[in-house]
Amino acid sequence: MVTYRIATLPGDGIGNEVVPAAQQLLGRAAERFGFAFEWTWFDWGCEYYERWGHMMPEDGLDQLAEHDAIFLGAVGTPRVPDHVSLWGLLIPIRRHFRQYVNLRPIKLLRGIESPLRHLTDDGVDFIVVRENNEGEYSEVGGRMYAGTPEEMAVQESVFTRRGVERTIRYAYELARSRAGRLDSATKSNGIIHTMPFWDQVFAEVGADYPEIATDQHHIDALAAYFVLRPSAFDVVVASNLFGDILTDLGAAVVGGIGIAPSANLNPEREYPSMFEPIHGSAPDIAGRGIANPIGQIWCGAMMLDHLGQTPAADALLGAVEAVLAEGGVRTADLGGDADTTRMTDAIAQAFEDQAAG
Numbered sequence: 001m002v003t004y005r006i007a008t009l010p011g012d013g014i015g016n017e018v019v020p021a022a023q024q025l026l027g028r029a030a031e032r033f034g035f036a037f038e039w040t041w042f043d044w045g046c047e048y049y050e051r052w053g054h055m056m057p058e059d060g061l062d063q064l065a066e067h068d069a070i071f072l073g074a075v076g077t078p079r080v081p082d083h084v085s086l087w088g089l090l091i092p093i094r095r096h097f098r099q100y101v102n103l104r105p106i107k108l109l110r111g112i113e114s115p116l117r118h119l120t121d122d123g124v125d126f127i128v129v130r131e132n133n134e135g136e137y138s139e140v141g142g143r144m145y146a147g148t149p150e151e152m153a154v155q156e157s158v159f160t161r162r163g164v165e166r167t168i169r170y171a172y173e174l175a176r177s178r179a180g181r182l183d184s185a186t187k188s189n190g191i192i193h194t195m196p197f198w199d200q201v202f203a204e205v206g207a208d209y210p211e212i213a214t215d216q217h218h219i220d221a222l223a224a225y226f227v228l229r230p231s232a233f234d235v236v237v238a239s240n241l242f243g244d245i246l247t248d249l250g251a252a253v254v255g256g257i258g259i260a261p262s263a264n265l266n267p268e269r270e271y272p273s274m275f276e277p278i279h280g281s282a283p284d285i286a287g288r289g290i291a292n293p294i295g296q297i298w299c300g301a302m303m304l305d306h307l308g309q310t311p312a313a314d315a316l317l318g319a320v321e322a323v324l325a326e327g328g329v330r331t332a333d334l335g336g337d338a339d340t341t342r343m344t345d346a347i348a349q350a351f352e353d354q355a356a357g
Contacts, residue, residue: 003036004307007067007272009089011045013281014291015073021293021344022071022300025316028351029304033312040067046077046085046281055088061096069303070274073296074281090276095133097271099264100163101170102130102243103302104278106230106250106260111324112334114254116227124254126233127178129171130243132264134163135194137240159194159239164201170267171237172209178234182206184216185238185246198239219246226250251278258291258333261298263306273306275299289339292331294320297347319351 010019023039030036042063044056055075057063064070070093075085093099108114108124140156168184175182184202188195199216206214217225219242225232226249238246251260260278277295285291297320304313323329329346330336338346 005038005067007064007070008039009042010073011075013286018293018296019073022296026300029312046080072276076281098266100133101265102132103263104128104247108254110321112255123231128247129237131167135240168205175235181213181234183236185242187219259294263302275303322350
């Protein structure tokens, strides 16, 4: 029986509540489909930073490299600046392990009512491929004359041919496996160098995929289309910043960021990939046991799929949808009163009912 070694980083806030909930469901999936997990728990995050002055130990990346995947909860606390927590943990992991694709499904699950009243249960089902290692989130830049009237800050965007091309090619391959449509986010009418370069690479790679229907949209118009006609999309590819913003909007369209997952992928599988929900650590509700675990559970399903356990992934997400469709158990962010435990137990029961049926 195959055993997967999973590095588990619950992080901060509600991460410590939703990660164990998702582990419970993943354990049931492993039992049912004949594989096993070996979980290694790491207490890295903002509390670790407050004790030791860094978000993870010096050999942290070496420790993570020994695992098949990384399962992350949430990182952040008001006591630690966001740029410290992000650049001390998430960004080093993403870049060291060449997790250059950030994959974020935007799907309206059965039983969820979108804020957009015209949408039906199956009206939205697309994936955003976000470039995850460079672009607008570079370290190039700095500040001069700090604290004076002449103070200035410079932040450079870095787009390499290798970085852009590999992400766009991944998106084309994904579109080929789905409905055969790919849309690209750009802003070449205002950003004069990087975005025309992005558009050029998009067209060049597209020459290898003549069967894929393509279009490109300026980011401001694309944001509007996410609201006005989200069911028109299949795969969307975007730069680091554009993809980050678009997917939060997309998550809101299909029910909120509390249920939205993401995967930081090393497609070549030379390094472990990392799975994390879009939501943050939610310090306002942390410790109260009321966080929605669905985002973390969905991340678990994405991890299963990445590990080659696709039937288990489908069954787990199917159990989530069964509970939502029934409508009796919902957390507060979905209009109900269920706590984390009750929601997790309901999904576990639906998962068992699948097996029995």
